[in-house]
Amino acid sequence: MRPFRRRGDELVARLVDAEASIVGLLLDQLEQLLAADPDDSGGDPVVERLLPPGHASDPEIAADYRDLTEAALRSGKADDLAIVRATLPPEGGEVRLDDDQARAWLRTTNDLRLALGTRLGVTADTEPPEDPTEEEGSQLAVYYWLTAVQGSLVDALVAGGGGRR
Secondary structure, eight states, rough: OOEEEEEEEEEEEEOHHHHHHHHHHHHHHHHHHHSOOHHHTTTOOHHHSSOOOSSSOOHHHHHHHHHHHHHHHHHHHHHHHHHHHHHHHHHEEEEEEEEHHHHHHHHHHHHHHHHHHHTTTTTTTTTOOOOSSHHHHHHHHHHHHHHHHHHHHHHHHHHHHHTOO
């Protein structure tokens, strides 16, 4: 991957085909989670992480909050996901984003990292994999790669003043 850099009004990066394929697969998985019936996905730790309760100590308030906000949260995440999918070159290549698209990429890569990190049990003490060829090692490598993608995007946004709202 060539990290995101600002070029005029755009943020530009280059993904190789394998990287674009990985992002595409992760987007598919996230889309399935977001499209699932809320009653069927209850108790899934990834869904709980992506759509956290509004109140930690009062289940009734948390349930009311979820009733009021969950549809809008799912919809917003799905909209961001669609923007990422539309700007992702499926065979690899250049990713060109305006500031609004870049913010959608930030939110979506954050969701992808949260989902993957939750499934893998990533904590602050988790180290990058020593052997990325093992399954868990390769999944951790993807997690850390997404972190680098997100970091380069933040740096490029901040450098151009696009991180402000």
